[in-house]
Amino acid sequence: MKFTNALMTFTLSLFALLGMFAAHVSALPLHEDSLEKRDVYVPPVLYPHTGTVWKSGQRHNVTWDISNPPVNITNRIGFILLRSGKFSTPVVLAHGFDILLGRIEVTVPLVLTRSDFSVVLFGDSGNFSPQFQISGLDL
Structure with a gap:
């Protein structure tokens, strides 16, 4: 013991x-x-924009400006979340793409009709689109 x-x-x-x-x-x-110097890359979302209306089930291209990327991007692997109001939802619209593509096609999920949606583009950081509408289920 x-x-x-x-x-x-x-x-x-x-x-x-x-x-x-x-x-x-x-x-x-x-x-x-x-350490290799790295830059945070925050490309502005171009589409969807204010006034855009998506319908559940449709396919759309989320687009962002890639005209001025830094030489060394910290994280080039992107993903896009759907945001409603002030909160990001757990709905992933796209993932695993190169942030320098400038666009990715997504399928609009089935959601309640609202006009305060935005997409959040992640790579190095999160960048929000302007708010837009998704026409889905009406209660």
Whole structure:
């Protein structure tokens, strides 16, 4: 029993020591020369725009301006969420595309008719379209 307690104490002490070492190493500053410079890319959404009306089930191209991308983009893999009012919904309209494509076709989901929808384009950061309407279910 004494051997088991001693082994357990030793093991816990070893893990604590390794944890402190890992925390110390992760806190060390990196030399700026070792990191490739990256830029956050926030291309403005062009479509949908104010006055746009989508109907559930239709297909539309979400488009964004790619005319001035930085040389080194932090994250080129994009995804698009649907937003309603002030909240992003869990509805993913598209994912896994190159942000430099400038457009991606999406299928309009079945939603309640509202005029406060927007799309959120993610890559480096989230960029919102203006609000537009989706004509779907009417209650």
